[in-house]
Amino acid sequence: MSIEVRHISKRFGRFDALRSVSLRVPDGELVALLGPSGCGKTTLLRIIAGLETPDPAAGSQILFDDRDVARTDAGRRGVGFVFQHYALFRHMTVFENIAFGLRVRPRRLRPPEEHIRARVDELVRLVQIEGMDRRFPDQLSGGQRQRVALARALAVEPRVLLLDEPFGALDAKVRQDLRRWLRRLHDEIRATTVFVTHDQEEALEVADRIVVMNHGRIEQEGTPDEVFHSPASEFVMQFIGNVNLFHGRIDAGKAIFGSLALPASAAQPTAGGGARLLVRPHDLDISRQDTGNGIPARIVRLQSAGPVAKLELESDDGQPIKVELPHSRFRELELTNDERVFVVPSGGRLVLEDYAI
Amino acid sequence: MGTMRLRLKHQSPLPGFGLTLGYSLLYLGLIVLLPLATLPVRAAGMSWRELWEVISDARAVASYKLTLGTAFAAAVANAVFGFVVAWTLVRYRFPGRRLLDAFVDLPFAMPTAISGIALTSIYAPNGWLGRWLEPLGVKAAFTPLGIAVALTFIGLPFVVRTVQPALQEVDLELEDAAATLGANRWQTFHRVIFPAVLPALITGFALAFARALGEYGSVVFIAGNMPMKTEITSLLIIVKLEQYDYAGAAAIACVMLAASFAILLAINLLQWYVARRHRGTS
């Protein structure tokens, strides 16, 4: 089932959680809503689920398979929701938790008890918590509780699965295992899935598409590759991975960054306009010669303990630059602190700004 | 930023707000607010002059003095002994501690009339304790002293149950720190522990006091109920009712309510003040 939200806004008191957000999730896709605290991702998720109502606005719609469900109760939308802190029913066993959605169905829709039992057993096997049916939530570990929460949500065969920071409350190792497991589960079940996370690694690893949000708006929507390698805005770039941001200007068909001149091709580069160069630390090299394609800088810190050698430099106009070098290259250069060198980008994104004068 | 819409209720996915709030307000309105409204209305039926005459009548004033005096004395006794009891229950371990702890709530569980007659029989001149006190010249039954004793019984749990959590929360580390700085136990108590629980003690005192002001059942047997001498204010209200002096009864009731609310207000202010101070120093 596809999900589409159009022009959704939500305000809590004086705080704008969402500002006219529109998004479409095709059937069967696994999408991550990624962003920092307060960006609106959980609010959007809860609105899709029916746990919050969007502010009334023109054109505001919530569509499941092109049908408006904005006025439908959460219980009737056919969504499965997994809460960040699981919200397992503490006075029920694992079995009763998972069976809950089936047992509360109105009589004519309720499956017979044997069917319910079979379904619960099937789910218990699917989420790999065999042997724990009779346990209570407080007798389970965090990872086990999370899987019970998932099984419970899946029991009613939702057409949409929504997860709110599903792995947020777990420790790193468990998180990694569950991440991969979720991906495999999705591949098996193929339900349209949307999950919220503030962990970019998680989003990059698990999702088919990532929706990056900030301050109640969608900054970028795209595959992990697109979002990582072609960030649409400064925010996305800063949020995902490390990046160096250089400011320069356009002059005579070239983008000038200090002594670095790059051809400013295509678009409409206006003379006197601004330019930005976004380069990942591992796309930068160090050179001692001024070959006209490097930015002069002074080495401030060297750190060689770790998978790569990390350098911190400061450019002539005071800008901090982060560079990552493979150890072989680092040893080859024999760099010292305070040394003046040239930072040479070997890749990156050049963003040209149009100036309207 | 845009206009802020006035919201009477923050939206929630949970159902049942209208039903539950509506029912609660209806219930409260009919059972609590409507009856209570009769008091000021009835009292307002009198002119100011009449009102003043009723309230300041000698018999009434005598009852105020008695009620306030005995309630205060009882609250003080409870503050002192209640503190000791709370301290003992929280800090020491001894056989029967749990039993004693549960027992503290007896005045909450016991009907006031029952405690009333029990206390009277004990402190009467030929009662278990009365017969010891009589030769010493101490008359307990049918005197203000008896009233104070009954009120002490009633108010005890208030102090203990308010001070216990506060003592519970005193950080043992603070006491350790004081000890390492050279304070002896008394100094530690006096300068570190006691100030920390003083607000709770005052709250407990005020609650016991407020309760004692309005108490009827446990007092009316042991008091003797002689007008001008051992007649408490709540009894005076009943007397006026029996004389069909509804307005007078309402007037005195208003005085009592005003006193209770004043005390409750004082408690709230005190709690607010303490919360502010703690926020400032934490």
Place this chain on the structure above:
Amino acid sequence: MVHGSASQPGAGGSRHAEGATRDPALVKWCLVAVSAGFLLLFLGVPLAAVFVEALRKGLGTYLASCRDPAALAAIRLTLWVAAIAVPANVVFGLAASWAIARFEFVGKSLLTTLLDLPFAVSPVISGLIYVLLFGLHGWFGPWLAAHHLKVVFAVPGVVLATVFVTFPFVARELIPLMQAQGSEEEQAALVLGAGGWQAFRRVTLPNIKWGLLYGVILCNARAMGEFGAVSVVSGHIRGKTNTIPLHVEILYNEYNFAAAFAVASLLALLALVTLGAKTLAETKVRRDLATAVPVPPQEDPVP
């Protein structure tokens, strides 16, 4: 701020101190002796007196007093009043707790403060207001008289006054408990397709059952033992409008001490049972509070 009595943290726990924070043994045992002595004197002796005086004229008189028709009528009335007042206040308590603990609305703190009202009002005043409302010269007096209905000096008045003095007990216990537990489980139930009542029955009630029981125990003890308010409203009509405490009063005023204490001992026994049941329920409530899942900080803060 509503604090249920069971939700007071640590009331009943012990903080046994070690080393530098331990008081000298002499001080400890002196204080223990003073505490025990005080409690014994002020609480224990009166309690014992009830039973001793009740049995002073022998077991035969004791039983006869309890079987006396007027006494039986008083017992019946007390049970009826409790049977009406307690459930009524449970329904109110559940409704009020749901509204207060699960929603934010204008006037919420006012409503919460109203719950403390009976504790600020003298029992006599609690009865007085019903006389002023329903008595012969009260607001509804003429109307009631015209329809041959009696509230004051009749059973309905007794019930109403009892309801008034006991209405907060259940709500005060449930509100902090439900607030601590948060509404996530109920939200989960709703998304899974449960209706409002289903979620309440299957999710909320089991979670609050100990708090509810505790509130019921307190409410019942007070309902059966209320004296001042009922005294004003009942008219003391022997055999008709006397609850057990009022019957005790009558016997006592007639100098029929043994009988008075005999009947009184029934309530004293109830008090002891109440204390026991209360203590048991209290431990369960405290455990529920301690394990209540903290509501995670809302990502988008609700001011």
